């Protein structure tokens with residue numbers, strides 16, 4: 001579904017990505033793990049059109065999207081749940097969900113998608129009129145995922161959904177991501193620093209080190225890999 005080929009990305013004179021290539025097959029959960037500053041967010045931002053590569057390309061469903069603006073990439077069915085959630089804190093929960101769907105041309109599926117978001121995140125359904133900035137971190141993460149679903153996406157990219165969230169809610173959120181994948185066929189690219197968790201829920205994994213792809217393969221196999229265990233799993 002997604003093909004990232006030989007991406008080079010710079011911030012000024014600093015090169016953040018060095019020839020990064022990987023693929024996300026349709027219907028799979030792929031995780032991108034790596035230490036602070038490895039370039040994980042830069043990969044997602046580049047796929048979303050928020051950063052521009054100086055070399056390489058991004059294909060989504062066989063189409064080159066490397067030069068499209070972010071809103072047209074959302075229209076293609078690829079939604080980004082950004083690092084830090086980036087919900088609109090002065091809008092209500094209901095308004096945040098509405099913002100997620102504002103580009104949709106066909107409104108017929110909206111009620112069903114909204115019901116679906118409410119069914120996986122009942123917390124959100126109970127707080128529709130609440131100002132989003134007053135939600136807990138975990139609830140804001142649920143809202144950010146709900147907002148992305150409301151765009152009609154067929155693929156979600158999530159940037160560290162577990163960061164700064166109470167462990168009990170992290171478990172709920174990851175359970176819901178698995179359900180989204182299994183029951184709705186949502187393809188998922190998941191960026192995580194919590195490698196243990198990420199390798200448990202994903203089918204395939206890529207390890208990013210200093211802007212380069214260091215390793216990739218089946219998550220089950222990477223969990224047994226001595227290098228991965230030592231560097232990322234702490235055992």
Ligand SMILES: Nc1ncnc2c1ncn2[C@@H]1O[C@H](COP(=O)(O)OP(=O)(O)OP(=O)(O)O)[C@@H](O)[C@H]1O
Pocket residue numbers: 011014016034035036037038039040041042043083193
């Ligand atoms: N806006 C920016 N301007 C300059 N350098 C940046 C910018 N954003 C990121 N970088 C640098 O690019 C590199 C990759 O950063 P990136 O945010 O992609 O890493 P990351 O793997 O997502 O890290 P983290 O786990 O901390 O979120 C880092 O060296 C970072 O300092």
Ligand SMILES: [Mg+2]
Pocket residue numbers: 040041042083159
């Ligand atoms: Mg990041």
